[in-house]
Amino acid sequence: MNKVTRAILFTGILAMTAAIAGGGSVLAIQTVTLSIDPPSRTLKLGDVFDARIILDTGAAAVDGVDVHYLRYNSSYLEVQDVDSAAAGVQIKAGTLFANTTLNKAEASGANGAIGFSQITSGGTTFTGSGTLATITFK
Numbered sequence: 001m002n003k004v005t006r007a008i009l010f011t012g013i014l015a016m017t018a019a020i021a022g023g024g025s026v027l028a029i030q031t032v033t034l035s036i037d038p039p040s041r042t043l044k045l046g047d048v049f050d051a052r053i054i055l056d057t058g059a060a061a062v063d064g065v066d067v068h069y070l071r072y073n074s075s076y077l078e079v080q081d082v083d084s085a086a087a088g089v090q091i092k093a094g095t096l097f098a099n100t101t102l103n104k105a106e107a108s109g110a111n112g113a114i115g116f117s118q119i120t121s122g123g124t125t126f127t128g129s130g131t132l133a134t135i136t137f138k
Contacts, residue, residue, distance in 0.1 A: 030057075030058055030059055030060035031058055031060075032056070032058065032060050032062060033054075033055075033056045033058070034053060034054065034056075034065070035053075035054045035056070036051050036052070036053060036054070037051070037052045038051070047138070048080065048136060048137070048138045049136070049137055050134050050135065051134070051135045051137060052131045052132075052133070052134050052135075053067065053070070053116070053131070053134070054129065054130070054132065055096060055126075055129060055130060055131075055132040056129035057126065057127050057128060059127065060127065061125035061126070061127045062125060063124070063125050064097065064117065064118060064119035064120065065117065065132055066116075066117045067114065067115065067117065067133075068115055068117075069113040069114060069115050070113070070135075071112065071113050071114075072114070072137075073111075075109075075110040077112065077137045077138070078107070079107070079112065079135060079137060080136040080137065082136065089104065089105040089106070090103045090104065090105070091103060091105060091114060091133050091134065091135045092133060092134040092135075092136070093133055094118075094132045094133050096118065096126050096130050096131070097119055097120050097126060098118075098121040098122075099120070100116075100117070101118065101119055102115050102116055102117035103115075103117075104116075105135075116132070116133050118132065118133075
């Protein structure tokens with residue numbers, strides 16, 4: 001059985017514990033962290049800015065990350081589309097993983113949500129830290 005660890009970002013939860021499983025048994029418990037950089041910012045109405053989703057796996061080897069869902073108040077923030085050729089609104093994918101399987105930002109009234117998932121290919125894993133994705137807001 002392949003070692004599989006997924007980091008999942010829920011609203012208000014930016015750190016979680018991931019169990020690395022192999023052969024049906026738990027081998028180790030490790031902390032994987034997702035954070036937003038910068039964590040705060042002072043802006044004027046109409047300013048455009050980037051917020052990076054940072055992944056830090058610590059010592060854990062992960063083969064994918066699911067962000068289900070990063071919620072924001074769309075009365076104040078508007079996600080800027082990075083790919084006008086594709087349907088819907090997308091954020092900028094990072095290069096930590098080879099395949100982006102979900103990339104969408106949606107808003108309904110004051111409720112905005114971003115769904116984003118990436119996975120590796122060919123049985124590879126990622127260990128370390130870096131930019132998973134970048135959200136451009138206005």
